[in-house]
Amino acid sequence: TVLGVDGGVAGIAVQNYAECGAKVIEGSYSMHYQLVKHNWDWVIINGGANDVDGYCDEDEGAVLDAIISDDVSQGDMVDLVNKVSTFAKHVMLASYYDIPSDSESMVGCEAVMEEMALRYEALANTLPNVHFFDMGDAITPSNREYYDEDLLHPSPDGCVAIGMMM
Numbered sequence: 001t002v003l004g005v006d007g008g009v010a011g012i013a014v015q016n017y018a019e020c021g022a023k024v025i026e027g028s029y030s031m032h033y034q035l036v037k038h039n040w041d042w043v044i045i046n047g048g049a050n051d052v053d054g055y056c057d058e059d060e061g062a063v064l065d066a067i068i069s070d071d072v073s074q075g076d077m078v079d080l081v082n083k084v085s086t087f088a089k090h091v092m093l094a095s096y097y098d099i100p101s102d103s104e105s106m107v108g109c110e111a112v113m114e115e116m117a118l119r120y121e122a123l124a125n126t127l128p129n130v131h132f133f134d135m136g137d138a139i140t141p142s143n144r145e146y147y148d149e150d151l152l153h154p155s156p157d158g159c160v161a162i163g164m165m166m
Helices: 002-010 060-067 076-084 110-124 156-165
Strands: 042-045 090-095 130-134
Touching: 042 076, 060 076, 060 110, 076 090, 076 110, 090 110, 110 130
Parallel strands: 042 090, 090 130
Antiparallel strands: none
């Protein structure tokens, strides 16, 4: 995993409480329920794709606004980051990387994902202990070996690339 690489590179123990398929928007399978309050040195947060997938080119704007408003003052990600920033020394808010154009996942989501990244970066800039990381700086569609067979998730090499840069 990316977090395993991060921990190995930094020489620290890493706890991973993330669950595949979880969503930012509060509900029965929300990331909010994965939180473990503790005096962590770092908490890495990445989410939102599961929320917008299936709504791209339809009601994506409303879904994105529920995650994080255009002025970054409201939304479930804003609430999550604000909450975590009260007990973690540092919070890293990570945006997504681009996926290859021939992927069958997240079709039509490029614009909403780009806007999400801009909003995440703006949110990170409002809080002193929150840092923004764009995973697209680590892997790009031109590096196909960084993608798993589904052309959506990172391969082991992709995890290394993201973890090393993170």
